[in-house]
Every structure is written in structure tokens, then in C-alpha cells.
Amino acid sequence: MRTDRFPRTGVPRIGVPRIAALILAAGVVVVIALVAGGCEDDSSSGRDAPAGESASGLPEGDDARIERVVDGDTVVLTDDTRVRLIGVDTPETVHPSKPVECFGREASAFMGDLLPTGTDVRLVYDVERTDRYDRTLAYVYRLDDGLFVNAELLAQGYAQIATYPPNVAHVDEYRELQAQARDEQRGLWNACDPDLPPPG
16 A cells, blocks of 8 residues: 555656755755845946936936926926926917917927926026026926926927027037927927027
8 A cells, every 4th residue: 555645646756855956956046146136236226326417317406396387488386486498488378468479379288298287307407596587497307207398399399499698508409409390390390480580
């Protein structure tokens, strides 16, 4: 009579020494994997960000949250700070003494799509922190994907360059983006040209 605790399965039985050896080998593999993974984490977390850049890869600045969009180039933060995007100008929609300009509503809607209420952003500053209307002047980046909002408005043809020295950190990039948008007849360059003034 068989006295095995388990029924016959047709699978060869493995001796105890061999089982122990297999367990030991598996344990060694796990330890090596853990050590290698730990080394990778340490090297990446300990790496310093380039000067002027945060660990997220964005330029250094202040993080904030969008409350609402005023128009295509101005937003309000949850702390009621009004932020004017540096170096770009979208057609007017809310100016007290000017009519709604060509492509103004489209630019405001596009800004609303880029920065809906609750969007986390980083504000990066230039030489001057405020304008004559006491609005904060900033380059605005979306935190979730790093999108440079000022540049995106130009690239998609929703804004023109509006350069006011000494706040000119991105003027060369802006000129390239605007020239490409105009060449490709994007946005206002298609809807409003040739009524637009020459690129700034």
C-alpha cells in the first residue's frame, strides 16, 4: 500500500536537497534585482537639476493654480492674482474702450482649453515682476506636462509678439514661432491677415 500524502500526478518528485538549491538560487536572483533597482533609484534621485531648472525639468518659479481665464493673454489665480503673459498679445475681447477684435473670442477660448479652472501652473519671471496695471508678469508653464503656454499661443496663431524690454528672455524663440505660424497661415494669420500689423 502507498503511504504518500499526495496522489500520483505523473510529475517527477524532486529531492529535498534540489528544492533547497532552487530556493537559494531564486533568493539570490531577487536580492540582485533589488540591489540593482535601488542603485538606479539612488542615482536618479540624487542627480542635481541644471542651474535655473527645478527637479521637474521646468525653470524655477512659483507654483500656482488657475481660477479663471480673463482673455487670451491674462488669467486670474486662486489667490486673486492677475497674471499677464509676457511677450504675447492676443486680440482684445474685454477692453473697456475697444471693440472685440478679429479672432479675440477664439484666442480666449483656446486659452480656456489650455488653462481650465484648477490647472496647476508654474510662473517664471523676467526682469520686471509687474506692469503698470499691477498685474504679475510671467511666463506660464503647465505643471502636468510642462507646456510653455506663452509659446503655444504664438505657435498656434492665437497671439502676436508684444515685446517690452527689459522682459525679452524668449524673444528669439517667439520670433521663430510667430514666423512659422504666419507662414503656415495658422489661426489669426489666416482669419485676420492682411489686416494685422507686421510682426513685432
